[in-house]
Amino acid sequence: KAGVTQTPRYLIKTRGQQVTLSCSPISGHRSVSWYQQTPGQGLQFLFEYFSETQRNKGNFPGRFSGRQFSNSRSEMNVSTLELGDSALYLCASSLPGQPNTEAFFGQGTRLTVV
């Protein structure tokens, strides 16, 4: 069974640009969450999508946005990049349920803003 696939694996962007990251969940998983990981802040929740709807959003500025498609694939976009956006961006997929079911992470996208 294929795991969570994130593309691209690495990105280098300059300040002010925008970037789009992609995530394909495990087959059958309909919930997709995004996290930002930095050495100082650890893993921080960005947002979660289920059935093409954003169900929850973390404490990040509006420059961070996302969407989910009918096949459960998800994208996140960061506009007007800042140096502080350099991080590992992780996508996790899960079977939605009560309480939270197990979430499985992709390999991540390493974003460097210069």
Place this chain on the structure above:
Amino acid sequence: QKEVEQNSGPLSVPEGAIASLNCTYSDRGSQSFFWYRQYSGKSPELIMSIYSNGDKEDGRFTAQLNKASQYVSLLIRDSQPSDSATYLCALGGQAGTALIFGKGTTLSVSS
């Protein structure tokens, strides 16, 4: 503000010993608890989930949950050098809510 506290370590144990990793949390409404292992430069890998008070064993790993005391722990028996990694404790609430992660404990197993 939901918080998850972990000792950052490093926790150093000799090969073959038991490693004990601990996590405390603030939100009594948390319903699900997870342990992830993360090797340097890699993404987190789920190793244990626990939902009820008590112990849950899977191979060399045992997760322990005590909701009254608001702590969850992970025991690794017969520790191996390949267990050297950062271990992340995570909590979940209602479906659709975020997983809240601790900052992680770095484990070093020496041969």
